Amino acid sequence: MTHPGDPRTGRRWQALARAVIRRDQGKCWRCGRDGADTAGHVLPVTTHPHLALDPDNLRAEHGERRTIEADGFDCRGNYSHGADAGMNSSNTQAKLEHQRRDW
Numbered sequence: 001m002t003h004p005g006d007p008r009t010g011r012r013w014q015a016l017a018r019a020v021i022r023r024d025q026g027k028c029w030r031c032g033r034d035g036a037d038t039a040g041h042v043l044p045v046t047t048h049p050h051l052a053l054d055p056d057n058l059r060a061e062h063g064e065r066r067t068i069e070a071d072g073f074d075c076r077g078n079y080s081h082g083a084d085a086g087m088n089s090s091n092t093q094a095k096l097e098h099q100r101r102d103w
């Protein structure tokens, strides 16, 4: 969902996202898997609008829709800031293994 003033629209964003994906070698910063197809903000645009187009605040990640459609895995939903960063181990690991085969 975009709104007026959202930086994630237009050519400038597209070019920037591609550059970030290349820089991060297609590895998603949220789930660590390859195949990132867009860029995401480390510090949210809502709180840090001035960093919206700053490459240092951008990381390659999986687009939400594509990820869900491709394999049912929402890497956003499986990522949390800090607290559960270890994720719940075996379950997540098994899931990742499974997906690596299908990728």
Ligand SMILES: [Zn+2]
Residues within 6 Å of the ligand: 028, 029, 030, 031, 032, 033, 061, 062, 075, 076
């Ligand atoms: Zn991901």
